[in-house]
Amino acid sequence: MPHPRPRDAxxxxxxxxxxxxxxxxxxxxxxxxxxxxxxxxxxxxSLPVFARLLDGEDGGHLSLAPVGPWTVDRAYVEGTNVLQxxxxxxxxxxxxxxxxxxxxxxRLPWGELCRxxxxxxxxxxxxxxxxxxxxxxxxxxWAEDTGNGAVLRVDAITMAVRTVDVGDTSFEDRxxxxxxxxxxxxxxxxxxxxxxxxxxxxxxxxWIRRNLEHTVQHWRDWSEQFxxxxxxxxxxLRSALxxxxxxxxxxxxxxxxxxxxxxxxxxxxxxxxxxxxWLRDATYSLHCLIQLGEFEGVHAHVSWLxxxxxxxxxxxxxxxxxxxxxxxxxxxxxxPGWRGIGPVVSGNAAAEQLQLGVYGDIFxxxxxxxxxxxxxxxxxxxxxxGVADRTCDLWRQRDAGMWELPERRHYTSSKMxxxxxxxxxxxxxxxxxxxxxxDRWRREADRIRTWIDEHCWSPERQAYVWYPGTDQLDASVLxxxxxxxxxxxxxxxxxxxxxxxxxxxPLLFRYSGxxxxxxxxxxxxxxxxxxxxxxxxxxxxxxxxxxxxxLANDVGVWTEMVDPADGSFWGNLPQALSHLAFMTAVLTxxxx
Numbered sequence: 001m002p003h004p005r006p007r008d009a010x011x012x013x014x015x016x017x018x019x020x021x022x023x024x025x026x027x028x029x030x031x032x033x034x035x036x037x038x039x040x041x042x043x044x045x046s047l048p049v050f051a052r053l054l055d056g057e058d059g060g061h062l063s064l065a066p067v068g069p070w071t072v073d074r075a076y077v078e079g080t081n082v083l084q085x086x087x088x089x090x091x092x093x094x095x096x097x098x099x100x101x102x103x104x105x106x107r108l109p110w111g112e113l114c115r116x117x118x119x120x121x122x123x124x125x126x127x128x129x130x131x132x133x134x135x136x137x138x139x140x141x142w143a144e145d146t147g148n149g150a151v152l153r154v155d156a157i158t159m160a161v162r163t164v165d166v167g168d169t170s171f172e173d174r175x176x177x178x179x180x181x182x183x184x185x186x187x188x189x190x191x192x193x194x195x196x197x198x199x200x201x202x203x204x205x206x207w208i209r210r211n212l213e214h215t216v217q218h219w220r221d222w223s224e225q226f227x228x229x230x231x232x233x234x235x236x237l238r239s240a241l242x243x244x245x246x247x248x249x250x251x252x253x254x255x256x257x258x259x260x261x262x263x264x265x266x267x268x269x270x271x272x273x274x275x276x277x278w279l280r281d282a283t284y285s286l287h288c289l290i291q292l293g294e295f296e297g298v299h300a301h302v303s304w305l306x307x308x309x310x311x312x313x314x315x316x317x318x319x320x321x322x323x324x325x326x327x328x329x330x331x332x333x334x335x336p337g338w339r340g341i342g343p344v345v346s347g348n349a350a351a352e353q354l355q356l357g358v359y360g361d362i363f364x365x366x367x368x369x370x371x372x373x374x375x376x377x378x379x380x381x382x383x384x385x386g387v388a389d390r391t392c393d394l395w396r397q398r399d400a401g402m403w404e405l406p407e408r409r410h411y412t413s414s415k416m417x418x419x420x421x422x423x424x425x426x427x428x429x430x431x432x433x434x435x436x437x438x439d440r441w442r443r444e445a446d447r448i449r450t451w452i453d454e455h456c457w458s459p460e461r462q463a464y465v466w467y468p469g470t471d472q473l474d475a476s477v478l479x480x481x482x483x484x485x486x487x488x489x490x491x492x493x494x495x496x497x498x499x500x501x502x503x504x505x506p507l508l509f510r511y512s513g514x515x516x517x518x519x520x521x522x523x524x525x526x527x528x529x530x531x532x533x534x535x536x537x538x539x540x541x542x543x544x545x546x547x548x549x550x551l552a553n554d555v556g557v558w559t560e561m562v563d564p565a566d567g568s569f570w571g572n573l574p575q576a577l578s579h580l581a582f583m584t585a586v587l588t589x590x591x592x
Contacts, residue, residue: 005032011056012339013037013431015569018259019083019555020072020242023100024107024249027258029053029573030083030098032072032554034065041111043158044248044255045275045322047135047346049154051196054261054344055335060133060141064096064115064190067125067179074555080219081241082212083555089294092122094182101211101220107249109212110201111194114212119182126182128190131175136333136344141174148202150176156197164189164205227293230590235549238556239579240292241479243285246576247297248322250527252304253277255322257560257572259270262562263341264518264571271337273348274560274572276327278319279358280402283365290372291587302369309362310383314390316358318404327351353400354388354408357476359391360417360483363424370433385436388425391418392444392535402476403510409467412456419448420483449485457490463497464490472512473498475524481531482588492535499528504545504564519561519570522548526581530588538592545585558582 005014013031018038026046029038037059038053049058070089077084083098094117101112117126132141132154139155150161150169163169167180179189191199191208203211222244226237246255257274264270264510286508289298308320321327333344366384370376376384395418401411422445428434429441433445455468464486466474475498481491502508507520508528514521525548532541551567552558558578559573 004099005058006337007033010336010340011052013053015234015262015338015435015559015573016553016567018553018573019076019206019558020245020557020574021081021098021100022245022258023111024247026100026111027574028098028100028113028244029258030085032074032085034063034085034096036062036098036113036524038259039113040275041159041194043250043322044246044258045346046196047138047155049132049135049141049159051133051136051335052257054337055133055136058134058137059335060131062113062115062128062130062192062347064117064126064573066094067127076238076241076555077216077219079237079241080216081245082216082219085350086120087124089122089124092119092124092182092184093120094124094126095120097212099212099215101208102215104214106218108211112208112211113192113194114208115190116209116212117182117188117190119184119186119188121184124182125179126166126188127176127179128166128193129157129177132159137335138333143171143174145169145177152176153274158195158200159202160193162191162193162202162205162208163191166190166415224412225293228574228587230586231573232545232586233548235552235556236292236583236586239558240289242557242574243289243576244297244580245574247301248277250573251322251324252300253320253322253324254282254301254576256281256577257575258321259549259572260346261342261344262559262570262572266341267517268337268341268343270342271343271345272288272572273346274575275322276319276348277305277308279309279316280318280361281576281580284584285576286365286366288580288583288587290368292583293441298369300572302365305362306380306383309387313383314386315354316362316387316393317351318358319348320590333488335382340590342487343387350400350404353404354397355402355404356394356397356399356411357402357417359387359394360424361588362387362421363421363428364483367424367428370428370431374381376433376540381434384425384428384434388422388434388436388441391421391425392440394418395444395448400522401474406565410455411467411474412452412464413474413479415448415452415484416477416480416483419445419452419485420480422448423484435515461497462490466511473501474511475502475508475521475527476510478524478527478531482584483533487534487536492537495528495531495535495537503528504553506544507562507564519563521559522558522562522575522578523581526578526585530581530585533585533588533592536592538589541585541589541592545582545589549582
């Protein structure tokens with residue numbers, strides 16, 4: 001049973017220590033020492049009421065843990081996003097169940113964070129504290145003792161603390177806290193209710209307790225749709241549940257991650273806001289969930305994605321906010337960042353870039369959706385025909401590539417994605433799903449393939465290079481082993497070149513030179529495993545997948561990057577793309 005990872009002197013926890021819980025609207029991060037260090041309210045992309053993750057001194061937290069020494073063993077309740085932590089102390093054991101509650105019929109119209117403490121044996125003294133932060137230095141919170149209990153306010157957010165047998169509540173200027181002692185069979189409840197700009201519902205504590213049971217059953221009902229029964233089923237279901245956490249139910253969007261500004265290296269600078277929906281990540285998510293048997297949610301997400309895409313025509317957007325609108329620009333927050341590594345930002349400048357990869361992504365998704373037996377509406381069919389026509393012209397342009405780089409170039413993987421878009425468009429048209437100029441799309445797809453063969457293949461490297469005129473490599477080319485562009489000898493030798501140059505153990509860097517400025521990008525390892533399966537080298541893919549899985553944290557939540565030197569986590573988390581890449585590799589290797 002592991003000891004908790006100690007926080008540093010400034011109050012920051014190791015990123016490996018975090019588990020995630022959520023309710024379809026927002027996500028809370030729970031450290032293994034019982035501290036909830038991240039919780040935006042009311043939505044995932046709102047300012048956080050708890051942000052010790054990025055501001056150790058003033059960020060705020062909701063803490064609950066034994067007093068004195070202890071060890072902890074954590075796991076999600078099977079088939080759910082409800083977390084259980086078993087604490088063992090010299091005097092006894094307790095179990096803490098953490099949930100972002102749902103109601104009997106689904107998501108509640110208010111926020112309800114529930115922490116249930118059960119005494120198992122002996123006696124354990126527990127301490128708790130609810131201390132809202134400054135909303136990334138935007139507000140000043142305060143606490144008050146009202147006639148209906150403890151209330152905390154952060155700008156327009158109203159929060160109420162509801163308790164059962166957690167001792168007397170102490171009030172400070174902006175926090176409430178208490179202590180209590182467990183006994184065998186005892187049960188104690190600490191709940192945080194929240195609303196924004198409206199009165200706050202204060203349900204009786206027995207209803208909060210019942211909502212915890214509803215939440216467990218809701219997640220289990222969802223997991224029953226999960227039809228995959230092959231190898232790595234447990235890890236694959238956990239990844240699917242993480243993706244469901246990142247799904248914003250009010251809109252149908254799927255966020256790329258639950259956090260902003262967690263650094264990609266100790267040098268800082270590469271700190272981004274991933275609480276938005278990238279069309280790329282959304283299409284990967286839906287592609288996986290369609291194959292794994294998730295039905296109702298997939299339709300909502302597909303509809304959202306196509307609405308967002310149509311709103312931006314004739315060009316496809318790279319990303320959007322969770323409400324479907326484009327970001328308003330980049331906002332810098334005057335807080336230190338995780339372990340003092342800044343900057344801390346909201347918004348993302350990549351929205352203004354041209355990224356040709358999204359054209360392949362959206363056609364791949366629609367093609368899969370139709371193959372699954374679904375039907376397109378007339379407006380979407382006409383829109384996609386126009387996108388195919390646009391692809392015929394756009395593929396000749398330089399773009400920012402998948403990695404959203406400032407240098408616009410003729411990136412190889414971007415051209416491969418344009419080929420994929422037109423190939424899918426032809427198949428959709430041949431099946432009668434969209435109108436259009438099939439002959440033009442076929443001819444242009446052939447031109448793209450010829451151009452790639454002439455300009456992007458290096459006989460010296462025996463590999464597809466990053467872009468014409470270089471001998472450098474790019475791991476995103478691996479995606480097109482399974483897209484249909486090339487699963488033969490050239491792609492196989494490209495895999496060998498990438499593994500030789502970009503890997504450090506089972507981990508890979510994104511492109512040549514990336515090791516000098518950031519950690520290894522976890523999704524690349526799973527892409528490589530997937531590519532190995534696609535080119536007929538499944539045994540090697542399985543080995544790489546297994547070695548990468550050994551680096552997971554205790555609850556199976558992946559971040560964006562991992563340091564090959566010590567296995568530490570870096571970048572935003574939970575990271576959708578990491579989980580998606582793993583699930584895609586599993587499906588390919590299982591089929592292989």
